[in-house]
Amino acid sequence: MDTTVKYLNIAQDLTDKIKHDLYPTGTLLPSEADLTKLYGTSRATIRKALTELTNNGLIQKIKGKGSVVLNTARFTFPISGITTFSELNESQQMHATTKVLTLAEGSLPQDIIDQTQVKDPRVTFVQRLRTINEEPIVVDEDYILKSVVPNIPEKVAEHSLYRYFEETLDLEIAYATKTITVEPVSDKMCQFLGLGATNNLAVVVRSLTYLNDTTFFQYTVSRHRPDRFKFVDFARRHHHGQ
Amino acid sequence: MDTTVKYLNIAQDLTDKIKHDLYPTGTLLPSEADLTKLYGTSRATIRKALTELTNNGLIQKIKGKGSVVLNTARFTFPISGITTFSELNESQQMHATTKVLTLAEGSLPQDIIDQTQVKDPRVTFVQRLRTINEEPIVVDEDYILKSVVPNIPEKVAEHSLYRYFEETLDLEIAYATKTITVEPVSDKMCQFLGLGATNNLAVVVRSLTYLNDTTFFQYTVSRHRPDRFKFVDFARRHHHGQ
DNA sequence: TCAATTTACTTGTCTAAACAAGTGTGCTAT
DNA sequence: ATAGCACACTTGTTTAGACAAGTAAATTGA
Numbered sequence: 001m002d003t004t005v006k007y008l009n010i011a012q013d014l015t016d017k018i019k020h021d022l023y024p025t026g027t028l029l030p031s032e033a034d035l036t037k038l039y040g041t042s043r044a045t046i047r048k049a050l051t052e053l054t055n056n057g058l059i060q061k062i063k064g065k066g067s068v069v070l071n072t073a074r075f076t077f078p079i080s081g082i083t084t085f086s087e088l089n090e091s092q093q094m095h096a097t098t099k100v101l102t103l104a105e106g107s108l109p110q111d112i113i114d115q116t117q118v119k120d121p122r123v124t125f126v127q128r129l130r131t132i133n134e135e136p137i138v139v140d141e142d143y144i145l146k147s148v149v150p151n152i153p154e155k156v157a158e159h160s161l162y163r164y165f166e167e168t169l170d171l172e173i174a175y176a177t178k179t180i181t182v183e184p185v186s187d188k189m190c191q192f193l194g195l196g197a198t199n200n201l202a203v204v205v206r207s208l209t210y211l212n213d214t215t216f217f218q219y220t221v222s223r224h225r226p227d228r229f230k231f232v233d234f235a236r237r238h239h240h241g242q
Numbered sequence: 243m244d245t246t247v248k249y250l251n252i253a254q255d256l257t258d259k260i261k262h263d264l265y266p267t268g269t270l271l272p273s274e275a276d277l278t279k280l281y282g283t284s285r286a287t288i289r290k291a292l293t294e295l296t297n298n299g300l301i302q303k304i305k306g307k308g309s310v311v312l313n314t315a316r317f318t319f320p321i322s323g324i325t326t327f328s329e330l331n332e333s334q335q336m337h338a339t340t341k342v343l344t345l346a347e348g349s350l351p352q353d354i355i356d357q358t359q360v361k362d363p364r365v366t367f368v369q370r371l372r373t374i375n376e377e378p379i380v381v382d383e384d385y386i387l388k389s390v391v392p393n394i395p396e397k398v399a400e401h402s403l404y405r406y407f408e409e410t411l412d413l414e415i416a417y418a419t420k421t422i423t424v425e426p427v428s429d430k431m432c433q434f435l436g437l438g439a440t441n442n443l444a445v446v447v448r449s450l451t452y453l454n455d456t457t458f459f460q461y462t463v464s465r466h467r468p469d470r471f472k473f474v475d476f477a478r479r480h481h482h483g484q
Numbered sequence: 485t486c487a488a489t490t491t492a493c494t495t496g497t498c499t500a501a502a503c504a505a506g507t508g509t510g511c512t513a514t
Numbered sequence: 515a516t517a518g519c520a521c522a523c524t525t526g527t528t529t530a531g532a533c534a535a536g537t538a539a540a541t542t543g544a
Contacts (some may be wrong), residue, residue, distance in 0.1 A: 005497070029522060042499045047525090055297075060416060060456050063525045064506030068456050158364050178475040182424060182445055182468035201443055201468060203424055221269060226424035226443060231473075233390050233420040247527070273494060284529045289495090305495045308534030 007045050010035075011052035018058055018069055028066040029059065055236035070137045094132050099191075100157045101139070102127035108219060110144050116208065116216045122146040123219075126157050129192055137228050141221045148217040172212035179206045180231065185223055193225045203229040249287045252277075260300055260311055270308035271301065299476035336374050342399045343381070343434075344369035350385050350461060358458040360449065364388040365461075367448035368399050371434055378436045379470050383463045389460040414454035421448050422473065427465055433466045445471040 017023050030038060035046045046177065050067060053059045059067045108121040123143040130138045142161065149169065158162040165171040185193075185202045193202060203224040211214050247336065259265050272280060279289045292309060295301045301309045365385040372380045384403065386394065398406040407413040421475040427435075427444045435444060444465040451460040 007497080031523085044500090045498060048497085050525095057419075058418065060452075060454070061525065062455055063508090064508085065524060067525085070456065173479045175299065175476065177299075178473075178477060180422065180471075180473040180475070182443070182471055187390045199441065199443065201424070201441065210302075212302075213304055214312065229422075229424055231420075231422040233422070235420060236417045236419065237415045249527080276495085286530085287528060290527085303495065304536085306493085306538085308494065 006039075006041055007048035010039050010041070010046065010049035013060060014049060014053060014057070018053075018072065019205045023069050025069050025071045027069055029069065031066055054236075066114070095134075097131045098158055099129045099131070100126065100154065101129055103154055103157055105144070105146070108145070112143070112208070112219050118145065118216055120145070124152045126150065126152065126161070128157065132152070132228075135228070136192060136225065138222050139189060139192050140225045141223075143219040145217045148211070148215065171217070174210055174212045174214075176207045176209040180204070181206075182226070189223055193223065195225065199226075201226055248281075248283055249290035250294070252281050252283070252288065252291035256291060256295060257298070257300060260295075260314065265311050265371045267311050267313045269311055271311065273308055303452070321473045335375075340371070340400055341371045342368065342396065343371055345394070345396055347388070348385070350387070353384070354450070354461050360387065360458055362389045366391065366394045368394065368403070370399065374470075377470070378467065381406045381431060381434050381463050383465075385404060385461040389458045390453070390457065401482055413459070416452055416456075418449045418451040422446070424468070430448075431465055435465065437467065442466075443468055 001048050005155075009034070010104060010146040014023070014029070022105045023029055029035070029050075030214075032043050032046050032050070036043050049061065050061065058070060060070055060074055098146065100163050102125060104125050106123055106125040108116075108118065108123050112118075113121050123145055126140075126142040126144070128142075129136060130140065144161070149165065152161070152164070162173070166173060182201055183204050184200045185195075185204075187200075189195075189202065190200050195202070203226050205218040205224065207218075207221075208216060209218040209220070209223075254316070256265070265271055271292075273275070274285050274288050274292070277291075278285050278438070281288065292301065292303065295309075296303060296393050298315055300312060302312055303309050318333050344367060348365055348367040350358075350360065350365050354360075365387055368382075368384040368386070370380065370382045371378060371385075384404070390413070391407065394403070394406070404415070408415060423446050424443055425446050426438075426442045427446075429442075431437075431444065432442050445468050447462075447464040447466065448459060449460075449462040449464075451462070452458050
């Protein structure tokens with residue numbers, strides 16, 4: 001929490017104050033000059049903090065006017081960015097469970113080997129069923145490179161892979177590429193998800209996850225019940241000028 | 243194109259060079275010091291340009307090493323951010339058409355009035371069917387506030403709304419919130435999308451779009467054929483530290 | 485030979501300062 | 515009264531410099 005990095009601390013502090021309605025939606029934040037005095041820092045540092053808030057969709061800066069606090073109420077379900085099931089579960093108040101269906105050694109699917117040019121395709125394969133309020137929501141299949149994570153204890157699979165990666169192994173997860181499609185799934189998958197016979201479609205989210213040093217280390221296929229799937233995104237318009 | 247803003251020009255130049263393989267995937271960009279000399283500018287400006295590339299998923303910066311060019315080949319279909327059908331159509335090479343099904347005046351749906359607190363709910367309603375290679379792909383329904391855009395010529399609806407907003411009306415589109423869900427749709431919608439009787443599910447993307455001064459001005463509901471829908475995203479991991 | 489240290493180079497953070505440009509208020513001259 | 519202007523305040527861009535901290539290769543010492 002004490003990041004020792006000023007601009008992140010300031011960004012966190014401003015974020016907290018916005019969430020606690022100390023800076024209400026629709027009002028202006030103090031000007032950069034005022035914030036500079038308030039936090040006893042330089043304007044460049046304040047601006048770096050405000051850039052964070054802008055990227056997170058918390059404020060909109062207007063030249064000549066100031067920083068408007070945006071309505072963040074609709075954003076209580078932020079699945080954009082890389083957020084995990086456990087983190088989602090903790091931020092919301094829900095009765096969620098994770099059941100490990102499979103935990104085994106195996107190899108990365110061939111198309112992913114081709115895509116990532118990985119040398120050593122040995123992986124730990126984890127298949128898990130996630131439920132919320134006793135209702136099946138999603139089946140996650142993770143392929144985790146053994147060259148990066150040699151083994152995964154069963155207890156870890158039952159809880160949070162990411163916490164194990166980041167807190168125990170000190171891996172620095174940096175970025176991921178995701179695709180979302182809708183596809184028919186196998187009968188067994190329909191059973192897991194509790195899908196009726198009339199409809200065998202699931203929402204499939206495929207992720208390739210990379211570490212800070214750009215090494216690929218995890219491939220995930222998540223199959224969601226279509227009637228329980230919701231993806232929320234905040235997007236800024238980049239000026240697509242010629 | 244000549245933005246007169248240095249860091250954006252540099253970012254565009256570096257982006258072009260990466261796309262043309264002048265800086266190949268997996269190699270390092272010149273160091274910030276070298277780029278400073280190359281472009282005859284300050285390091286802060288170079289760093290602002292590199293931040294753009296980082297946000298766009300083109301490079302990964304590694305402290306002490308440099309900026310690694312990422313494999314952008316898989317990203318030829320970037321629907322993340324706010325990108326429109328027309329822009330997509332032009333960047334890819336496809337035979338796409340737009341057919342205007344409805345162009346009328348109306349009112350914003352009540353739930354959106356509540357969500358946005360808009361005072362004047364009068365809108366122009368545009369319903370359009372998009373096809374690619376003679377195949378129906380998506381039906382877009384746009385509700386555009388008359389208080390911001392008084393009227394929309396039919397010819398504009400046939401081509402690009404955004405080009406009209408940005409280039410003709412000089413509106414500055416800033417950000418949008420999106421949700422993606424999967425929902426059953428009406429029989430008529432099934433007809434438009436060419437969906438068989440066995441399956442009446444469509445991928446529904448709802449967007450609330452805002453201008454630079456935070457005024458809400460457009461609500462869009464897009465219903466996609468599930469078997470033709472693909473959403474691609476690049477996401478960075480924010481450190482969810484305590 | 486090999487481990488430890490130094491050194492050079494890299495990115496990350498922070499500061500202070502200047503000017504450009506957009507917004508809004510209020511005064512002034514007509 | 516009102517149109518126009520000046521002024522104060524806002525964010526946006528750019529510069530130059532300093533130090534911290536991570537990486538990797540070269541050097542040194544045992």
